[in-house]
Amino acid sequence: DMNVVTTAHLSRWMHSRGADSTRINVMYTGVRAPRTERTISNRNIIRSRFGIDTDLPLVIFGGRMTKQKRPELLAEIFKAAVEAGLKFHALVIGDGELRPDFESLLEKYNLRESVTTLGSLPHEQWLDALIASDILLMPSLYEGISISLLESMAAGVVPIVSDVGGHSEVLDERTGY
Numbered sequence: 001d002m003n004v005v006t007t008a009h010l011s012r013w014m015h016s017r018g019a020d021s022t023r024i025n026v027m028y029t030g031v032r033a034p035r036t037e038r039t040i041s042n043r044n045i046i047r048s049r050f051g052i053d054t055d056l057p058l059v060i061f062g063g064r065m066t067k068q069k070r071p072e073l074l075a076e077i078f079k080a081a082v083e084a085g086l087k088f089h090a091l092v093i094g095d096g097e098l099r100p101d102f103e104s105l106l107e108k109y110n111l112r113e114s115v116t117t118l119g120s121l122p123h124e125q126w127l128d129a130l131i132a133s134d135i136l137l138m139p140s141l142y143e144g145i146s147i148s149l150l151e152s153m154a155a156g157v158v159p160i161v162s163d164v165g166g167h168s169e170v171l172d173e174r175t176g177y
Contacts, residue, residue, distance in 0.1 A: 005165025007145050014055070030148060033151070046132035050091070050116055058086045060133040060157070062126055062148050065096030072098070073139045075105035078115055090137070091129050097119045104134060131155050140164060149176075 003024045003079035005011050015021040031107040044054070052058055077093040078090060092115060093100070099117075106115055121129070130136070136152035143149075145166040152159045161167050171177070 007169055009166040009169065010144060019103065021175065029145060029147065042128045043132045050089070052089045052132075057135060058133045059088050059090040059135045059137050060089065060093070060130055060152075061137050062130070063138065065094050065099040065102055067098065068141050069094070069096075069103040070139045070141055071096075074137065075102055075109060075111065075135065077139065078106075078111050079109040082109075082111065082114055090115045092117045093119070093121050093129060094124055114141055121156040127155075130157060133157050135160055138149060138162065143167065145170060152176075 001023065003014060003019060004025060004027050005014065005028065006029050008026050011021070011024045014024055029044040030061070033064065046052075047054055047058065056073055061074055063121050065071045073099060075167070081088060099119075103117065106117070118129070130148075130151060133152075134157060136148060136157050136159045138146060138148060138159065140146070140162045141164070146161070149159050149161055149170070152174060153170070161169065161171070
């Protein structure tokens with residue numbers, strides 16, 4: 001009777017493939033903001049665990065190490081940031097078939113001082129690391145609307161993401177890039 005989709009982008013895609021647009025409704029996904037006490041304590045705990053100064057910008061990536069998530073581009077972005085003299089630390093959370101290639105690029109570009117890889121983590125640990133961060137970096141090749149994007153926005157972490165899928169439906173110059 002009806003299709004419920006999470007983005008207008010997906011609604012247009014379905015309509016372009018013959019779906020009746022009067023039977024497609026967009027319902028955006030929502031996430032809960034973390035409790036304030038968790039935000040402050042976790043930020044300090046996580047940063048202390050990895051030896052990250054409280055004033056140093058912390059960038060986070062979370063996702064599968066696959067072609068869709070473009071881990072090689074992630075390494076290139078980190079390399080360019082270091083070469084530009086930017087001071088930051090990055091936590092990279094995720095695993096997949098391209099992780100060995102990503103790890104090799106970190107070595108090749110001498111990024112180990114600036115980037116810590118953590119592999120796969122349970123969702124609660126991802127949220128703890130996200131809360132401790134300042135910037136979510138997600139250079140995906142394609143997405144719908146990423147749950148990580150929504151979680152970062154709810155946690156007050158600035159998202160910097162590829163302009164793909166429905167991201168532009170929830171992001172503007174006030175909420176991220």
